[in-house]
Amino acid sequence: MPPRIVYLATADARGHLMRAQLLTHALRAAGAQVQVLTTSDEGARFLAGFGIDAPVLSRHYAVQFDAQQNMLRRETDRNVAHYMFHPGRMLRDVWRLRAWFRHADLVVNDSFHPALLLMGWLPFWRRKVVHVYGASLRQALETNFKGRMPLAVAKVFGGIVAWQIDRSKARIAHDFAYGEPAHDGHGGHRLATPVAIVDAVDHGDAGRRVAAVYLNPHFKDAALADGLEQGLADAGLPAHLVGEGYAQRVHWHARDERWIEAAAHSAFIVSAPGMAALSIASVYRKPILLLLTDQPEQAMNAGRATQLGLAHRVVVWRGDAQKFARAVSVASGELLALPSSPSDASEGRQAAVERLRPWTALMLRLAASG
Template sequence: MPPRILYLATADARGHLMRAQLLTHALRAAGAQVQVLTTSDEGARFLAGFGIDAPVLSRHYAVQFDAQQNMLRRETDRNVAHYMFHPGRMLRDVGTLSAHFRHADLVVNDSFHPALLLMGWLPFWRRKVVHVYGASLRRALETNFKGRMPGPVARLFGGIVAWQIDRSRARIEHDFAYGEPRHDGHGRHRLATPVAVVDAVDHSDAARRVAAVYLNPHFKDAALADGLEQGLADAGVPAHLVGEGYAQRAHWHARDEHWIEAAAHSAFIVSAPGMAALSIASVYRKPILLLLTDQPEQAINAGRAAQLGLTHRVVVWRGDTAKFARAVAVAAGELLALPAGSGNADEGRQGAVDRLGHWTALLSRLAGAERVTGEQVLRDG
């Protein structure tokens, strides 16, 4: 019987959902049975565009952002607390998930949904749970209260979170810059963030001149979009614009299931510094213009992009459309003036294939090992 995997992908950002659909298709092609759950109706619609039917677990848990993708810390803390302690929310989800556990060999938590954090350290369920997370996301979670609470309290919170995560069956930490897979021998695996495999290559000069823009759904501020569009126009760069928050805006697309293909063959990418966008830039060797807001995980990513020498520029939105447009125009001009990179989409394709292969092999192996363990327990019992 094929391994059975339950994959819970939070819909706070589309990177989790993109990873879920990539891995679901790869795992199914390898013979696994995969059921996907998500946490919002919008997330379910996003996955449906990739042929994935994903029921919504519940709509109560979500990280909170404003219209410029600045993280709202107090509102997020309040939302998480209401979710965890309201009797009809997290406990109800635990009950729903426990029914799924009975029919799954492995349960993937992407990324840090509280119900699976709880189940991942309880003895009855933890042997099936694997947490999937970006290295920067875990760091941001463990330091969430640093500077906002007394030092000992903040460190205690971080320690409890780390202990809770590490009690699970396995952890898969991913990063855009990781190389070959690594394992510490204690359930912690390190893999490069998976990226879609690009096949169709458009070598035309027009395709290579376009900027591929993706802004996640938290971006909704019209003034920010005005500045971005003006800056790219001033730099003489046409743009392929994608962002659910700007779905009603002229020239923008709410979703594009083929955006990664556009990004792989663009002049440069424009995106917030999420792990998925940085991974696409890294694999397909594309310059990237990083739009930075107050989002702790992404601030860490932007810093690492600089340390690792990824070809990029950073622009920061501070509420002034004209200044932002000038900064975008300057950054775009600098990226366009750089010598053409040695890599292209054809060379990046093998890197993407390798990344997906490592993930598929590891999750299949973990699910298969759990099935053998479960059958052994039944025989011994």
């Protein structure tokens, strides 16, 4: 019987969904049966664009953001608390997930859905749960209340979360800059963030003179988009603009299933510093303009990009469209001046293949041992 895998991908950010569709197609090609679940109707529509039917588990759980992708901590805490303690929410989802568990060899939690955190902690189900998460996301979760509650309380919270995570069958921490796969011998694994494999055709100078912009659905502020468009125009650079929050704007696309291919052959990438965007920049050796907001995980990622010497510039939205446009224009000029090589696309394609292979092998091995 082929391995049976259930993959729950939270829809808070599209990086989780991109990883889910990428791994699902790779695992199915290797002979596994994979059922994907997600947490919003928008997430289900996103996955449908990649040929994946994903039922929505629950519409009640979500991290909360404002229109500039700044994380709303109080609103998020309130939403998570309501989800966890309302009898018709998390317990209902646990009840629904029981049926999926019954027929699964492995259940993937990408990333930290509370129902699977609980089930990955309980002895009845934990032998099937693997948590998949960006290394910076786990740190952000465990330190969520640091500076907002008494230190002792914050430490207790972080300890409980860590205990829940570590009780599961396995954990896969990923990062855009990880090298060779590694494991600790106790169910903990480290892998480089997987990236879609694109063709290695060189599009010439015309292709490289386009900025590939992706802003996740939390970005909705019109003035921010005005400033970004103006800054890129002032730098003399056409842009391929993708963002669900700006779907009604002229020249913007809500979704583009081939955006990563555009990014791999662009002059540079423009995105918030999520793990997926940084991985694309790293693998395909593209400079990246990071739009930094108040989101702890992504702030850590931006810091790591600096430490590791990834070719990038950072711009911060502070509410002034003209100042933002000038900052974008200056940063764009600096990124355009960086040297590039015609071999970057082909070498990046091979690097993407090498990143994906250990993910598929590990998932199949974990499913077989279940």
